[in-house]
Amino acid sequence: MVETILDVRDLRTSFYTDEGEVKAVDGVSFSVPKGKTIGIVGESGSGKSITSLSILRLLASNGKVVGGEVRFKGDNLLAYSEKKMRSLRGNKISMIFQEPMTSLNPVFTVGQQISETLIEHQGMSKKAAMAKSVDLLKLVGIPSPDKRVKQYPYELSGGMRQRVMIAIALACNPEILIADEPTTALDVTIQAQILGLIRDLQQRMGMSVVLITHDLGVVAETCDYVAVMYAGQVVEYSDVRTLFRKPKHPYTVGLLKSLPRPDEDQEKLIPIHGTVPSPLHMPVGCRFNPRCPAATDLCREKLPDLFDDGEGNQVRCWIYNEQWPGEKEVDVFGEERTARC
Amino acid sequence: MEKKELLVVDGLKQYFPIKGGFLGRTVNHVKAVDDISFTIHEGETVSIVGESGCGKSTTGRAILRLEEPTEGKVVFNGEDLTKLPKGEMRKHRKDLQIIFQDPYASINPRQTVSDVLNEAMEIQKVVPKKERRDRIIELLETVGLNAAQADRYPHEFSGGQRQRIGIARALSVNPKLIICDEAVSALDVSIQAQVLNLLDELQDEYNLTYLFISHDLGVVRHISDRVIVMYVGKIVEIGDKHSIFDNPKHPYTKALLSAIPVPDPDRERNHIVLRGDVPSPIDPPSGCRFHTRCPFAQEKCRVDVPELVRHDGMQEGHEAACHFVEEIERGEVKPKELQVTTF
Missing domain, CATH: 3.40.50.300 (P-loop containing nucleotide triphosphate hydrolases)
Structure with a gap:
């Protein structure tokens, strides 16, 4: 059994807006095994980014974690003081974001920004930190690092900036790297470089990676385990092979069927009809029920739990519970469902 | 035919x-x-x-x-x-329409959907005034929206619906x-x-x-049906979809295709890693523009600009702009450093 390094249990995060309470994350649970990569996938508004920000407690001022636990090696991070939290961020748990230009400070050199972390967390001198910065730039594959270390972010390309972000994140040998859409803004050839780099460094340093993405291709190739999110909840959690070979939740099935594939021809894409519900007006019962072709009255009345299949995989769908009134074998999104939605 | x-x-x-x-x-x-x-x-x-x-x-x-x-x-x-x-030219734009990435930025937020479509028809004079309202409703239904939504503003729609409005606008002028x-x-x-x-x-x-x-x-x-692959302002390969995806000839096309993550965890993953970044179009590389990143680059590539040519083993209409398509195929020109990653 692999040791669990991060365990998120029933996490709930709300934002308080003029229009009312927005439950952006509503009962999210998953665990991150040591040294493995877990993917959190979902479409816009599914709460995947808010989940990661809640773990590090980096929410905007109108947002609040209202329930649940985030256990990092047994300790509940939600009970940490702000000071203790600060010594953890960028040190034990690091994060990289989608847009490296907006997460780097334009008026400091790359070297100063990497050094900042080292001085803060490891008490290094300025000089030692700068020397380590050069090493880190080399580690992330930036050519002529001794020159680059003195440059400003605007002098670097998008791919290089993301490499700098990774260098900052890895400066203190974190145990967990949270990467929020790290390659979404990059071209595919650069994406391949960056994903290869993350995988390579992960193996060398033995860290765990939480990868937040909307790209199922990236998930299939980089993750060991996957949590699929929909409308603020995890609807399916399983190992990557099971997810792609035998997806259980109708949403996951629909997502895979609506994906245009670069590796094979498809006659017709099968979309999921309708749109993601507004977080202010969540449907009663299962949140996917208005878009689900298999929905029954039970789905429209009661929210299913995350049911365990006994093999460590979980699914939030009534079909997999003994209370399910319909047939056992349900062909959701069958081929006949190709009409215009 | x-x-x-x-x-x-x-x-x-x-x-x-x-x-x-x-x-x-x-x-x-x-x-x-x-x-x-x-x-x-x-x-x-x-x-x-x-x-x-x-x-x-x-x-x-x-x-x-x-x-x-x-x-x-x-x-x-x-x-x-x-x-x-x-x-x-303006009259001809009736025949050539464009749909942009961000429909929110390309639709006037102060116009209702019906105003947006009406304006396009007004400019191009495609439908008489009296029939326009009917045409607008027909267009909305064609793109999967309904008549009741005609008098709403763009902000009242989701991203997908806004893109449907963009499509309806393009369609409005036939x-x-x-x-x-x-x-x-x-x-x-x-x-x-x-x-x-x-x-x-x-x-x-x-x-x-x-x-x-x-x-x-x-x-x-x-x-x-057909695909054009561009690199720094030039076409490097052109052909029908299957030629490009299943039988790519240009080293750039091959690298580009191999870099895509595929949604299949059991697939063999060998991604060709290209060195460095895309060069600037201000001062593009001499000869073949891809030579600075191409694992197969030879002296000739630095000097001569390759033309789009159909080589042996390529379908009708499939052309690649590379000096060494056949030599690479036969294994006579070998990659200098072909870096492969598995993520």
Whole structure:
């Protein structure tokens, strides 16, 4: 059994807006095994980014974690003081974001920004930190690092900036790297470089990676385990092979069927009809029920739990519970469902 | 039967001046599109793929003369659009419409959907005033919206619905060719599939021709008949969809295709890693523009610009701009350092 390094249990995060309470994350649970990569996938508004920000407690001022636990090696991070939290961020748990230009400070050199972390967390001198910065730039594959270390972010390309972000994140040998859409803004050839780099460094340093993405291709190739999110909840959690070979939740099935594939021809894409519900007006019962072709009255009345299949995989769908009134074998999104939605 | 040529792009160049220095003189040019030629037949879907800065969007804009092309011909239905006076060009835009990536930025937020569609029809005078309301409702239903939504404002719609409004606007003037510039890139996959299917159905219904500009190779494989691969302002490979995806010949196309993450955890993953970044179109590399990153590059590649040629073992209409297609194929030119990653 692999040791669990991060365990998120029933996490709930709300934002308080003029229009009312927005439950952006509503009962999210998953665990991150040591040294493995877990993917959190979902479409816009599914709460995947808010989940990661809640773990590090980096929410905007109108947002609040209202329930649940985030256990990092047994300790509940939600009970940490702000000071203790600060010594953890960028040190034990690091994060990289989608847009490296907006997460780097334009008026400091790359070297100063990497050094900042080292001085803060490891008490290094300025000089030692700068020397380590050069090493880190080399580690992330930036050519002529001794020159680059003195440059400003605007002098670097998008791919290089993301490499700098990774260098900052890895400066203190974190145990967990949270990467929020790290390659979404990059071209595919650069994406391949960056994903290869993350995988390579992960193996060398033995860290765990939480990868937040909307790209199922990236998930299939980089993750060991996957949590699929929909409308603020995890609807399916399983190992990557099971997810792609035998997806259980109708949403996951629909997502895979609506994906245009670069590796094979498809006659017709099968979309999921309708749109993601507004977080202010969540449907009663299962949140996917208005878009689900298999929905029954039970789905429209009661929210299913995350049911365990006994093999460590979980699914939030009534079909997999003994209370399910319909047939056992349900062909959701069958081929006949190709009409215009 | 030979299909009718609808659009012929011949030797198109689009240079943007860079002003600089003390007197604000033109000091250099961004050679965004540098001498490209291709043909689109009636009723087909041709895609242009490539990474940022390859000139794919600029090509679309130059065809519509949203930016005046520097050089070259854009022949639409037998008429060279670049020779037309501005007023005449405006009339021709009825036949050539464009859908942009971000429909929110391309629809006036202070107009209702009905105003947006009405304006397009007013300018192009395609439908008499009395019949317009009916036409608007018909258009909305065609794109999967309903009549009740005609008097709403863009902000009341979701991203996918706004893209449907963009499509309805393009359709309102009965175009022949629609340029889709990253039209589905901003949409979530479940919504993207809805819009792609819609575009597919509309093509059959109205015999539309699409020029599809996208960086998403999954989408391109799904929607295209033919594919154009661009790199730093040049076409490096052109061919029907299956030639490009299953039998790519140019080293850049091969690298680009191998870099796409595939949604299949059991697939063998060998991604060719290209060194460095895409070069700047201000000062593109000499000879073959890909030589600075190409694992097969030879001396000749640094000097001579390769032409698009159909080599042995390539289908009709499949061409690649590489000096060593056959030698690479036969294993005579070997990669110097072929770096492969498995993520």
